Amino acid sequence: MATMRCNKEARGGMEAMTIEAGVEPAFIRRAMELADLNAVRLALYQHTRDPEIAALPPAARLDEAQRALLIDRAAAWLERHASTEQVAEPAEDDLRALMTLATGKEMSDMEFAARRDLPGFRRFPFAVDWQGEKPPVPEGFRIAIIGSGFSGIAAGVQCEILGLPYTVIERQPEVGGTWTINRYPDVRVDTPSVTYEFSFEKGYRWKEHFGRGEEVRNYLAHVSRKYGVHDNTLFSHDLQSATFDEARNLWVLEMATPDGPKMLEANIVITASGVFANAREPAFEGVETFRGRIVHPSKWPADLDLAGKRVAVIGNGSTGVQILGALAREAAHVSVFQRTPQWISPREKYGAPVEPELAWLIENFPAYQNWWRYMATAALFDIHDLQVPDPEWQAKGGHVNQANDALRDMLTGYIHKETGGRQDLIDKLVPDYAPFSRRPVVDNGWYRALTRDNVELVTDKIVRVTETGVVTEDGTEREIDVIVAAIGFDVVKYLAPARYTGAGGRDLHATWDEGDGPRAYLGEMVPGFPNMFMIYGPNSQPLSGGTGLPAWYMVWASYAAQAVMRMLEEGKSRIEVKQDAFERYNRALDQQAANLLQLTREGGVDKNYYVNAAHGRLQVNAPWLSPDFHRMCTVVEWDDLSLS
Numbered sequence: 124m125a126t127m128r129c130n131k132e133a134r135g136g137m138e139a140m141t142i143e144a145g146v147e148p149a150f151i152r153r154a155m156e157l158a159d160l161n162a163v164r165l166a167l168y169q170h171t172r173d174p175e176i177a178a179l180p181p182a183a184r185l186d187e188a189q190r191a192l193l194i195d196r197a198a199a200w201l202e203r204h205a206s207t208e209q210v211a212e213p214a215e216d217d218l219r220a221l222m223t224l225a226t227g228k229e230m231s232d233m234e235f236a237a238r239r240d241l242p243g244f245r246r247f248p249f250a251v252d253w254q255g256e257k258p259p260v261p262e263g264f265r266i267a268i269i270g271s272g273f274s275g276i277a278a279g280v281q282c283e284i285l286g287l288p289y290t291v292i293e294r295q296p297e298v299g300g301t302w303t304i305n306r307y308p309d310v311r312v313d314t315p316s317v318t319y320e321f322s323f324e325k326g327y328r329w330k331e332h333f334g335r336g337e338e339v340r341n342y343l344a345h346v347s348r349k350y351g352v353h354d355n356t357l358f359s360h361d362l363q364s365a366t367f368d369e370a371r372n373l374w375v376l377e378m379a380t381p382d383g384p385k386m387l388e389a390n391i392v393i394t395a396s397g398v399f400a401n402a403r404e405p406a407f408e409g410v411e412t413f414r415g416r417i418v419h420p421s422k423w424p425a426d427l428d429l430a431g432k433r434v435a436v437i438g439n440g441s442t443g444v445q446i447l448g449a450l451a452r453e454a455a456h457v458s459v460f461q462r463t464p465q466w467i468s469p470r471e472k473y474g475a476p477v478e479p480e481l482a483w484l485i486e487n488f489p490a491y492q493n494w495w496r497y498m499a500t501a502a503l504f505d506i507h508d509l510q511v512p513d514p515e516w517q518a519k520g521g522h523v524n525q526a527n528d529a530l531r532d533m534l535t536g537y538i539h540k541e542t543g544g545r546q547d548l549i550d551k552l553v554p555d556y557a558p559f560s561r562r563p564v565v566d567n568g569w570y571r572a573l574t575r576d577n578v579e580l581v582t583d584k585i586v587r588v589t590e591t592g593v594v595t596e597d598g599t600e601r602e603i604d605v606i607v608a609a610i611g612f613d614v615v616k617y618l619a620p621a622r623y624t625g626a627g628g629r630d631l632h633a634t635w636d637e638g639d640g641p642r643a644y645l646g647e648m649v650p651g652f653p654n655m656f657m658i659y660g661p662n663s664q665p666l667s668g669g670t671g672l673p674a675w676y677m678v679w680a681s682y683a684a685q686a687v688m689r690m691l692e693e694g695k696s697r698i699e700v701k702q703d704a705f706e707r708y709n710r711a712l713d714q715q716a717a718n719l720l721q722l723t724r725e726g727g728v729d730k731n732y733y734v735n736a737a738h739g740r741l742q743v744n745a746p747w748l749s750p751d752f753h754r755m756c757t758v759v760e761w762d763d764l765s766l767s
């Protein structure tokens with residue numbers, strides 16, 4: 124009989140506890156039924172090297188007998204070996220062989236380099252440490268990190284690893300970034316929590332498979348405290364401006380605080396202010412006359428009571444879709460204003476609690492958690508391919524390529540199923556552009572909510588807001604008490620509202636406006652803005668998402684850290700990207716982006732925030748294949764940078 128133990132270190136540093144409880148074989152078997160059998164196969168093989176286990180096909184192709192064999196052997200192993208011990212990273216060749224076994228596909232060296240940290244065996248995956256003697260850090264040297272959301276915490280932890288002095292500046296009174304401000308009903312992650320946690324702090328005891336906003340906030344607060352970032356954070360400090368002092372190679376930061384303006388000097392600035400910091404304001408004619416409440420979900424009032432109210436929900440992006448079900452259950456009537464239909468996909472176990480058996484398995488089956496993470500991300504390795512049109516396929520009458528069109532069929536079928544075949548809804552809901560042209564939206568019961576008696580779907584354009592309602596172009600005025608403006612964010616306003624003034628008094632936003640919108644080198648650096656690195660800057664969101672954003676936050680932070688360490692090593696005080704390297708990079712980026720669905724007619728071109736509508740260029744995403752981009756962001760091209 125195995126033992127159930129919950130270990131503080133292993134599970135996210137919750138209350139220290141040791142629960143000694145018998146775990147019956149039947150409990151372990153139930154855990155197996157809930158587990159990712161691919162991860163079970165890998166973990167079991169890693170421990171036993173049983174050739175019969177290695178010979179099994181991926182979980183989806185297991186026949187009854189093979190499935191039974193896997194479960195029997197894993198259950199038997201667990202009855203003797205269950206433990207909360209973390210498994211050390213296998214030797215490189217072995218790790219590569221295990222990763223190949225996991226997907227059944229050989230990897231290039233570059234793919235292996237980009238993915239080897241995904242299972243998270245190393246203590247600090249994706250981060251950089253220093254081999255040999257560290258360069259001395261000059262007296263008073265300081266890095267300022269702007270923002271304490273996921274990426275600011277990543278940057279802080281990276282500084283902790285290297286012993287670099289840093290201060291995090293956070294405008295909110297607590298850590299969490301976007302998760303601090305977004306407190307609307309039913310807010311939660313829409314990627315599995317196993318891929319939406321840091322690899323250096325994995326195995327958090329998530330209550331649900333897709334953690335709720337509050338849990339994500341708690342997780343981030345926990346990480347920030349555990350790794351010392353919290354103690355280096357200035358809360359309620361709102362950065363107003365950052366000005367580079369060329370005489371001293373320092374950034375001078377001005378902040379608004381509850382105690383009045385404050386100033387801080389830093390040798391390096393790492394911005395980690397996210398892309399969703401600036402809520403779009405509704406600009407409908409007459410909106411200022413509305414006598415009810417207008418609410419952006421990122422500013423949800425804690426006292427908002429919708430019982431008996433007539434509500435308008437404008438927008439059907441990730442937020443509008445996530446929020447509708449909860450509002451419809453509370454309000455008297457909801458009018459959903461849809462401007463453009465979305466492709467909205469189901470997610471298995473969305474909204475479901477993590478089953479106790481599975482929670483036990485995650486904690487007590489060594490290496491299961493590593494391979495679970497790996498398999499969850501491996502499922503997305505080929506997503507890039509969905510976004511590249513296939514001319515041959517199109518010549519035969521296809522929309523994009525075979526896989527994308529198959530997805531389109533599947534999602535169309537889903538709309539039919541979820542609406543109960545209601546043709547009036549289906550006609551309005553099936554998009555005329557391809558899936559993946561925009562950020563995929565996850566269904567939180569949105570289609571079903573539209574079939575409720577108290578919900579209507581409105582596709583006529585909003586032309587005006589009156590004192591008491593919303594008027595559409597067909598002349599209809601709907602009486603409304605509360606407008607929920609789920610209309611998204613001014614994504615192109617990177618780093619705003621703070622003002623950044625670089626060398627020669629150049630304003631960053633003016634520089635971008637003179638060109639074709641925000642651009643950067645690797646999403647991180649802009650010429651003329653020395654000693655400044657951006658995390659999640661322009662064109663940095665990997666299209667293939669595959670490795671999960673928390674891993675990328677670490678990768679970007681580690682790039683900045685490498686640059687800083689080199690600067691210290693050489694005793695220099697100024698580092699920046701060269702103009703020609705920036706231009707070369709951006710030319711290649713534009714060329715690569717031109718091949719993608721997002722910029723084609725099938726993609727609807729500027730119908731989404733990935734594309735900068737004013738300039739018709741890809742704005743948010745990095746168009747590269749994920750392993751290529753990973754290499755660019757981890758193997759620094761020193762010739763592209765100038766140090767002085």
Ligand code: NAP
Pocket residue numbers: 311312313314399437438439440441442443445460461462463562585609610611612730731732
């Ligand atoms: P969004 O994706 O930009 O969607 C905005 C919605 O508002 C769209 O439906 C848009 O219509 C509509 N809209 C904007 N202006 C309008 C107008 N004047 N009239 C009518 N409709 C208008 O914004 P979001 O839903 O807030 O999501 C932003 C991002 O936040 C997501 O892509 C995701 O990355 C993140 N997010 C994540 C989660 C999560 O679960 N993890 C949840 C929420 C948000 P058009 O389509 O016609 O432009």
